[in-house]
Amino acid sequence: MNLRVAAAHFGYACDVQYQPKANTPELLAYARLSESSQTDHELKKLFPVVVQRRTNRIAYEARPLAEDELERLNHHR
Secondary structure, X not given: OHHHHHHHHOOEEEEEEEOOOOOOOOOOEEXXXXXXXXXXXXXXXXXXXXXXXXXXXXXXXXXXXXHHHHHXXXXXX
């Protein structure tokens, strides 16, 4: 996510392929940057807060996400 935000801020498009190789489980994603005149403005707005993000190592709740939560996550994918 930080790479996508930074790419948008600096004028690049970031194409991400999640789990691009089925036989390589340690490869979670592949990202390709390219110059773009059509950056994602929603991602670009997040750049100032990238340095404020914190990692949370607490286990996630074992409950399914609500439909609206899934939609919000998929919107930013």
